Amino acid sequence: MRLIQRFATGLCLSLFAWQAIANDSPAYITPVSVAELVEQGFDGVILDVRTPEEFAEGHIPNAVNISHPLLTEHLATLGKTDTPLLVYCRSGRRAGIAMEQLHELGYSQLHHLSGDMQAWQAHHKQ
DSSP states (O other): OHHHHHHHHHHHHHHHHHHHHHHTSOEEEOHHHHHHHHHHTOSSEEEEOSOHHHHHHOOOTTOEEOOGGGGGGGHHHHOSTTSOEEEEOSSSHHHHHHHHHHHHTTOOOEEEETTHHHHHHHHHHO
């Protein structure tokens, strides 16, 4: 059963990546998929663009915190432009701004946490 779940997750993530490339728009990843990505060792950067204070109150494991107004000052932290980036904030507005900036800077593997931190927290209260 676990093997089938991993295969399905991999297939879904592949389809999300293909959609992002084909549509030149970000792929949306659910909190459930993020949990599985983290568990399996996500080979990219989980980017929290909230304030340091919000980050300190709780964040996704292994996330890097760069507040969205400071994003361009910390590009080296993100790696090359082909590094997969999973971006989130509290509700989606700041993540959208950050993803637009990153796209304009040439980052090509952008993913957005569907529902952002609010959805992540709701999922983990279950």
